[in-house]
Amino acid sequence: MHPELPINPPSLFARLARRISLVLGIGVALLVSAAWYYADTAADKAYDRLLVGAALQMAESLAVEDGKLSVRLPASAFELLGLADRDRIFYRVIDTNGQTVTGYDDLQSPSASDNNSDAMRVEEGTYKGEAVRITRATRVLADPAVTGRAYVIVAQTNEARSALTRELTLRATILVIVMSLLAFVGAMLAIRYALQPVEHLGRAVRRRDPHDLTPVSVNVPRELDPFVGSINYFMGRLGERVDLLQRFIADAAHQIRTPLTALTAQIDLLGAGKLSKADRQHFARVKERTGELSRLTNQLLSHAMVIHRADSVQLEPISLVDVARRAWRAAVPVTVDPDIVVSFETPENRPMVLGDAVSLREAIVNVIDNALRHGAEHRLEVRVSAIDTQAFVEVEDDGPGIPPEDWEKAMQRFSTSKSHEGSSGLGFAIAQEVAKAHGGSLSFRPRNERGFVVVLTLPLYQKEPSAAVR
Amino acid sequence: MRILLVEDTHDVGEAIAKRFEATGHAVDWETNGRSAAEIIDFTEYALIILDVMLPGMDGFEILRSIRKSGNSVPVLILTARSEIDDRVSALDLGADDYLVKPFDFRELEARARVLMRRHSGGEATNLIKCGDIAVDRATRSVHVGKREIQLKRRELTLLEVLVARPGRVFSKDELLDQLFGFEEAANANAIELYVGRLRKKLEGAQAHIVTVRGLGYQLVSGDAS
Numbered sequence: 102m103h104p105e106l107p108i109n110p111p112s113l114f115a116r117l118a119r120r121i122s123l124v125l126g127i128g129v130a131l132l133v134s135a136a137w138y139y140a141d142t143a144a145d146k147a148y149d150r151l152l153v154g155a156a157l158q159m160a161e162s163l164a165v166e167d168g169k170l171s172v173r174l175p176a177s178a179f180e181l182l183g184l185a186d187r188d189r190i191f192y193r194v195i196d197t198n199g200q201t202v203t204g205y206d207d208l209q210s211p212s213a214s215d216n217n218s219d220a221m222r223v224e225e226g227t228y229k230g231e232a233v234r235i236t237r238a239t240r241v242l243a244d245p246a247v248t249g250r251a252y253v254i255v256a257q258t259n260e261a262r263s264a265l266t267r268e269l270t271l272r273a274t275i276l277v278i279v280m281s282l283l284a285f286v287g288a289m290l291a292i293r294y295a296l297q298p299v300e301h302l303g304r305a306v307r308r309r310d311p312h313d314l315t316p317v318s319v320n321v322p323r324e325l326d327p328f329v330g331s332i333n334y335f336m337g338r339l340g341e342r343v344d345l346l347q348r349f350i351a352d353a354a355h356q357i358r359t360p361l362t363a364l365t366a367q368i369d370l371l372g373a374g375k376l377s378k379a380d381r382q383h384f385a386r387v388k389e390r391t392g393e394l395s396r397l398t399n400q401l402l403s404h405a406m407v408i409h410r411a412d413s414v415q416l417e418p419i420s421l422v423d424v425a426r427r428a429w430r431a432a433v434p435v436t437v438d439p440d441i442v443v444s445f446e447t448p449e450n451r452p453m454v455l456g457d458a459v460s461l462r463e464a465i466v467n468v469i470d471n472a473l474r475h476g477a478e479h480r481l482e483v484r485v486s487a488i489d490t491q492a493f494v495e496v497e498d499d500g501p502g503i504p505p506e507d508w509e510k511a512m513q514r515f516s517t518s519k520s521h522e523g524s525s526g527l528g529f530a531i532a533q534e535v536a537k538a539h540g541g542s543l544s545f546r547p548r549n550e551r552g553f554v555v556v557l558t559l560p561l562y563q564k565e566p567s568a569a570v571r
Numbered sequence: 572m573r574i575l576l577v578e579d580t581h582d583v584g585e586a587i588a589k590r591f592e593a594t595g596h597a598v599d600w601e602t603n604g605r606s607a608a609e610i611i612d613f614t615e616y617a618l619i620i621l622d623v624m625l626p627g628m629d630g631f632e633i634l635r636s637i638r639k640s641g642n643s644v645p646v647l648i649l650t651a652r653s654e655i656d657d658r659v660s661a662l663d664l665g666a667d668d669y670l671v672k673p674f675d676f677r678e679l680e681a682r683a684r685v686l687m688r689r690h691s692g693g694e695a696t697n698l699i700k701c702g703d704i705a706v707d708r709a710t711r712s713v714h715v716g717k718r719e720i721q722l723k724r725r726e727l728t729l730l731e732v733l734v735a736r737p738g739r740v741f742s743k744d745e746l747l748d749q750l751f752g753f754e755e756a757a758n759a760n761a762i763e764l765y766v767g768r769l770r771k772k773l774e775g776a777q778a779h780i781v782t783v784r785g786l787g788y789q790l791v792s793g794d795a796s
Contacts, residue, residue, distance in 0.1 A: 347655050354653035355624055359580055362651065362672040366586030369676040395673040406655050413656070426719075427662065431669075433721060435681035442772045443721040459654045479771075482718075 113299075114292055121288045125281045136273030137266065144265040145234070148185060148257070149223040152236050155181045156221070156255040159192065160238035163253070168246030170196045172203050185261030191228055192256070197242060197249030208254050210237055232259050298322050306332065312413055314340035343413055350405045357398055365391055400527040403467070404514075407460045407531055411538035414457045418562045421454050421461075421492050422447045425485045428465035433473065433481070441473075445483045452487035453562040456539050461559075464535035467528040468496045468543075468555050476500030476553060487561055491541075494557040502553025508545050532557060572617035572687055576600045577607040577633070578649065579625050583672075587620065590676055591683070604628030608636055616644055617687050620679075623650045623661075631664055638665035645686035649674070684724070685711065701737045702778030702792040706730060715776040725750050726769045733780065733790040742787035 158178040164171055172194050182190050193204035208228060226235040233256040240251045298321045305319040316333040368388055376384055429445045437443060454461075465483075472481055476498035484495040503511050514530045532555075533543040541559035574591055578584040579602045588598045599614070601607040605627035611619065619637070623630035634646055648661040648669035661669045667686050670679060689711050697708035705714040711727060713720045722730065732741065732749045743759045750765065751757045766788055770780050778792045 350653050350655050354655075355651045358651035358672045359583075359624075362674070363580055363582035365673045365676070366583045370586045370589060391673075392675075398673075399671060402653050406653050409655055427660075434675070434678045435685055436675070436677050437721075439723045439726070439768060442774075444715075444772075445719040445721075447717055447719075449717070459657060459660065 114296060117292050118289060121285065121292075125285055129277055129281050132277045133270070133274050136277065137270040140266045140269030140273065143269065144262040145223075147265070148262045149234060149236070151181050151184060152223060152234060152255055152257050153221045153238075155179070155190075156236050156238035156253050159194070159255065160240040160251075160253040163194065163240045163242070163251050165242060165244040165247045168244075170194075170202055170242070170247055170251060174203075182255075182257060185257065187260045187264075188258045189231075190255065190257050191233070193254045195252040195254070197247055197251055202251075204254075208256060209235075210252065210254055226256065228256050233257060234259065234262075298325055302329065310415070312415055314343065343409075346409060347413070350402065350409060353405075354402050357402075361391075361395055361398060365395065397526060400467070400531065403463050404527050404531050404534070407463055407535050407538070410457055410460050411534065414460070416455045416457055416539070418453050419456055419458045419461070421452045421456075421487075421494065421559065422485050424456075424458050424461045425465055425483060425494050428462045429469060429483050431462070432466040432469035437473065440479060441477050442480045444481075446485070448486050450487065452485065452492040453564075454492050454539065454559045455562045456559065460535045460538065464532040464543075464557060465494055465496075467531045468494075468557065471528040472496050472498040472500070472555065476502065480552065482552075490561050490563075492559045492561050494559075495554050496557075497552045497554045499552040502548035503545060505545075505547060511545075512543065529555075573597045573599070573615070574683070575607065575611065575614070575616045575619045577604065577620070577625060577630065578602065578622045580622070583622075586676065587679065590680055594680070602626070604630070604633055608633050611637060611642070611644075612640070617690065618683055619644055619646045620683065621646055621648050621666075623648060623652055631661070634661070634664050634666055643690075645690045647679075647683060647686060649679075688724075699731070699734050701734045701790055702776060704730075704734060704773065704776050704778050706734050715773060718775075720772055722769070722772060725765055726772065729765050729769055730773075733788065734778075737778070737790045737792055740783045740787050740789040745787070 155178040158175050158181070162173055162175045162178075164173070174192075179190070182188075191205050191208050193206060193208040194202040195210075196202050205228075209226070221236060221238065223234050223236045226233050228235075235254065235256040238253045238255075240253070242248060242251055302317075302319050302321055302325060306317060309317070314336050316336060317329055319329070321329055368384075368391055371384070426445060426447075433443050469481070469483060478499050480497075480499045482495075482497045484493075484497070486493045486495070512529045512533050514527055529543065536543045536557055536559070539559050541557065544556050544558065546554040546556060574596050576584060576587055576591075576598050578587065578600070581602075584600050584602065588600050591598050596617075599610065599616075601610065602625075604625035607621075607625070608628055611633070621630040621633060625633075630648060630650075634648070637644065637646065645667045646665070648666045649672055650661065650669060651672040654660065667689075668682050670682065689709070699706045699708065703714075703716045706727075707713075708731065713722050713727065713730065728750055729746065732746065743762045746762050747757060747759065750762070766780055766782075773780070778790055781789050781791045783789055
């Protein structure tokens with residue numbers, strides 16, 4: 102019928118925390134990538150400028166002497182490049198004829214076509230298996246002996262710029278992570294705070310008296326209104342049901358009992374005196390059946406009543422002796438067989454129980470009624486007692502009792518047993534229902550030489566529950 | 572004795588009225604709650620039998636107004652109601668007894684008789700003791716130690732007679748007069764029957780009914796056996 106609830110239902114807090122961490126994680130990754138990209142670009146720009154500057158200085162230093170291109174590399178250019186102290190520098194000077202004047206002659210020019218002379222380009226490349234940045238400066242020579250374009254190619258390894266990139270990226274990453282952690286902690290606190298009203302509401306609903314079916318009135322944020330609305334809607338419906346059931350039982354009680362009483366009244370008026378012998382037998386049977394019907398009607402109504410009261414009546418401290426005495430007076434007819442000794446015994450102290458007097462009386466009445474109808478031959482004793490934390494109402498009779506194997510069956514509704522004439526009806530079922538609703542129990546004691554005992558056990562009412570804890 | 576019956580179901584009212592009239596009581600039968608309340612104000616009754624669900628004014632309201640005006644007339648409530656939502660019972664409102672409908676008519680008659688007798692027996696607690704036997708003549712209840720014992724009418728009368736003069740020997744004829752008066756024909760065997768039942772019901776008490784051969788019975792206090 103019901104879908105199985107997962108053992109550990111997901112918490113809203115955990116779900117939100119997971120989502121937020123995911124978003125923050127993606128954000129951190131994106132930001133770190135961006136930081137790396139910008140750091141890389143910035144480092145390239147800075148070192149490229151030095152590289153270009155050096156290449157230009159070197160190109161500037163080219164001169165034509167004796168009709169030949171001479172190279173006197175300026176120290177300043179190497180100083181400039183020396184700022185990146187761990188990097189190695191490769192260069193190559195190419196004369197107008199395309200011959201290498203000096204440097205590594207296997208250093209390739211970055212781009213083949215070089216018409217766009219003005220813009221100094223810096224490119225990625227590899228030289229001797231190492232990643233390098235390469236640039237080329239052009240010197241236009243207009244000497245009569247040497248005319249044309251000479252080139253200076255300079256390459257530099259990437260260590261310094263990589264180091265700069267790493268450092269910049271690392272710092273940016275630290276900042277991003279610190280910010281993200283702050284954001285995460287802040288978000289968690291915010292979620293806790295935001296979820297507080299849910300807990301408040303839960304506690305308010307839990308703390309309510311289960312018999313209170315009025316709408317919940319707790320201050321909650323607007324977002325929880327539909328939730329509270331649903332709770333109140335169900336409370337309302339439950340309340341209506343309870344009222345309806347109550348009205349139904351009340352109506353049924355009056356509407357059935359009144360004609361039934363009229364029927365018994367008419368049977369009583371009829372009397373057996375004027376009837377013939379055969380009719381007298383029929384009359385006796387009608388009378389007996391009417392009695393049975395009356396008893397059953399009362400038991401059904403009483404069963405419905407105690408079930409309903411268990412859910413709707415506030416328990417209060419009551420004297421068990423008073424309740425039991427009233428039950429005893431109501432259950433033992435004045436017209437009982439004069440040969441049965443009927444007694445009621447009370448303890449010195451007055452045991453108090455937390456209970457509903459009407460339901461408890463009904464339970465005890467039913468147990469006594471059962472004993473009178475099916476048990477007692479010469480003796481019926483009702484005793485109230487209390488030991489430690491429990492109070493007892495014992496109903497003992499000297500009848501045959503119920504054999505232990507039938508005990509369970511006897512508690513069931515409309516059970517019949519061989520040792521009992523007819524059905525015990527609902528008597529024990531009612532008493533058991535009431536006992537359960539009071540946190541107690543209904544039990545039997547095996548028949549001994551004195552008699553058979555039915556025991557209603559109830560927890561004693563502790564006047565100050567806090568005193569027991571201390 | 573004069574009894575007021577307030578019952579709006581005709582079939583039921585008729586049967587109750589007939590039963591009590593047959594035993595020599597005068598029954599005023601009302602079917603409306605309001606008019607019943609008015610009658611109670613100026614008429615004295617030995618017993619009021621009151622239905623709860625009534626037109627005009629319900630039985631509980633009538634009961635409340637009776638007790639509020641200080642009237643201590645015995646009231647027996649007949650109820651067809653379920654106590655599904657009741658906070659107070661008829662007894663809490665001052666009823667002396669109640670019966671749930673449908674009831675046994677013999678039981679109604681018996682309970683009514685108990686109430687009328689208790690009322691004529693006087694108001695104040697009238698406690699007589701002998702050993703650990705205590706008889707409260709006002710509430711007509713009997714205790715042996717802490718046990719309350721239910722006695723039949725004649726058993727109680729017999730005990731009252733014996734307990735009033737412990738140690739005195741009552742002859743069977745004396746007891747016959749006390750128990751049955753002069754209107755009923757009863758023989759000495761009846762006394763033996765009642766004494767026997769009473770002895771059984773007083774078992775375990777510190778006072779005993781002792782048969783004084785040829786003379787009668789006496790109540791002896793103490794554990795002498």
